[in-house]
Amino acid sequence: MARYLEERGILHDSGVWAKFLLVLPALLLVSGLFIGLFTSRDVRPEAFLATAMVSAAALLPMCGTVVIGVIACAGFIGLMVEFDALQDATACSELATLVAIAVFAVFLNRLLDRRAHQLVQVRSVAEIAQLAVLHPIPRHLGHVALETLYVSAAAEARIGGDLYEAIRTPHSVRLLIGDVRGKGLLAVQTAAMLLSAFREAAHDAPDLPQLARRLERSMSRNASQYPGLPGSEISERFITALLAEVPDDEPVVRTVTCGHPPPLLMRRGEVRELQLADPSPPLNLGMLVGDEYHVDLAPFHPGDQLLLYTDGVTETRDRYGCFYPLAQRIRLWNGERPRQLLEHLHRDLIAYSGGDLDDDVAVLVARRRPSFESEIGL
Structure with a gap:
């Protein structure tokens, strides 16, 4: 996984910092669900859940991005059920926003993967050109x-x-x-x-x-x-x-x-x-x-x-x-x-x-x- 970050140009080593970045989306996801479940209803968890999905798009492969998005949306639905908010227009609007962000995160992850693949190819060509000289x-x-x-x-x-x-x-x-x-x-x-x-x-x-x-x-x-x-x-x-x-x-x-x-x-x-x-x-x-x-x-x-x-x-x-x-x-x-x-x-x-x-x-x-x-x- 640390190599995945290197290919994307995000990180150039595999130390503690790399491990932290890899678990960051999960930490944000858990924090958002915890806030939504154990704090007052005036404290909204959407910001944490949205940030978790976007950070997953930047830091994790496609499968990880999808898993974080599904859990975030499913977790928010669970919170709506827990607090009987399925008929709440504001909560439904927030759920729609989270679903849109999840779809965008998948699209963003795909774009970043293409860029990383192109960067690897360019580096390979550069190395071959250098060896030719x-x-x-x-x-x-x-x-x-x-x-x-x-x-x-x-x-x-x-x-x-x-x-x-x-x-x-x-x-x-x-x-x-x-x-x-x-x-x-x-x-x-x-x-x-x-x-x-x-x-x-x-x-x-x-x-x-x-x-x-x-x-x-x-x-x-x-x-x-x-x-x-x-x-x-x-x-x-x-x-x-x-x-x-x-x-x-x-x-x-x-x-x-x-x-x-x-x-x-x-x-x-x-x-x-x-x-x-x-x-x-x-x-x-x-x-x-x-x-x-x-x-x-x-x-x-x-x-x-x-x-x-x-x-x-x-x-x-x-x-x-x-x-x-x-x-x-x-x-x-x-x-x-x-x-x-x-x-x-x-x-x-x-x-x-x-x-x-x-x-x-x-x-x-x-x-x-x-x-x-x-x-x-x-």
């Missing part, structure tokens, strides 16, 4: 173990522009995480352009600055040639992105950031944010402010983990409006492998936000595997 990433690329997390915003059936990718080159593993400004089809179109450019350029660009320049040129060219949807001016289609490279022969990680949040490095119980000496502008804005890209270098030894994320993680708020303290929370699970780490993070984000994430979330975790793990295929 975000290809599954292998769990192992050479000496790097990878895991990803993507969570669509729960409030709406929408697709966004959060993206990630990992490519194995002859001498390294190259990673990308990004966030397109805006939502909807335009964001997906822009994300698809960037991912296509990265998958092509990552193999032969000699270094990360050259890779970033090629992505910048590709995005600018595509944005000008394919303006897309109305309101899609080039200046409005920028992408924050972070490029990372884990070379085969050096225990380091190189990063280039283009207006994107810095990654977190996890090592032996320590979690630290990688310092960015000279951040570059988001992609598709290089033509306006220059395309100089600075490489940041950090040690990345076997067993170390790198967490790349979009701002949907750090901008998640609790009920007091406080942002999610990512670095602080990640310390709790620092010893976990990537898959378990992301499972903990996912559950914690849902709990922290009260089950109401208002932005898409994308996370990529890369772990440099010790040589013995690579040899035995762990």
Whole structure:
């Protein structure tokens, strides 16, 4: 039954609040019958009975709505018999009103069921479209173990522009995480352009600055040639992105950031944010402010983990409006492998936000595997 409320977009968890909503129509019905039976005749129960039927239409399936409506009308007739009011014009008028409300509740329940079914279909199409853009990433690329997390915003059936990718080159593993400004089809179109450019350029660009320049040129060219949807001016289609490279022969990680949040490095119980000496502008804005890209270098030894994320993680708020303290929370699970780490993070984000994430979330975790793990295929 709690899943029924989720499909209707009324609730996003199955806790105490969900259980209360499911029994609310019955509570209103019982309260109305109690008031009608045990209080003075000047206190009318119709308001409770009508509210019970309307709330059943919003919260219960069709069978529950019908049962509540039948009991409410039958109960009111029983009250009329009890107080010898079958010939009372006012009571008969009130009964007719309750019957009309019961019929309306059934009609309303049917409309809400159709809307919920359409919403489920739209969400399904959105997920398929997102997966078409975000290809599954292998769990192992050479000496790097990878895991990803993507969570669509729960409030709406929408697709966004959060993206990630990992490519194995002859001498390294190259990673990308990004966030397109805006939502909807335009964001997906822009994300698809960037991912296509990265998958092509990552193999032969000699270094990360050259890779970033090629992505910048590709995005600018595509944005000008394919303006897309109305309101899609080039200046409005920028992408924050972070490029990372884990070379085969050096225990380091190189990063280039283009207006994107810095990654977190996890090592032996320590979690630290990688310092960015000279951040570059988001992609598709290089033509306006220059395309100089600075490489940041950090040690990345076997067993170390790198967490790349979009701002949907750090901008998640609790009920007091406080942002999610990512670095602080990640310390709790620092010893976990990537898959378990992301499972903990996912559950914690849902709990922290009260089950109401208002932005898409994308996370990529890369772990440099010790040589013995690579040899035995762990």
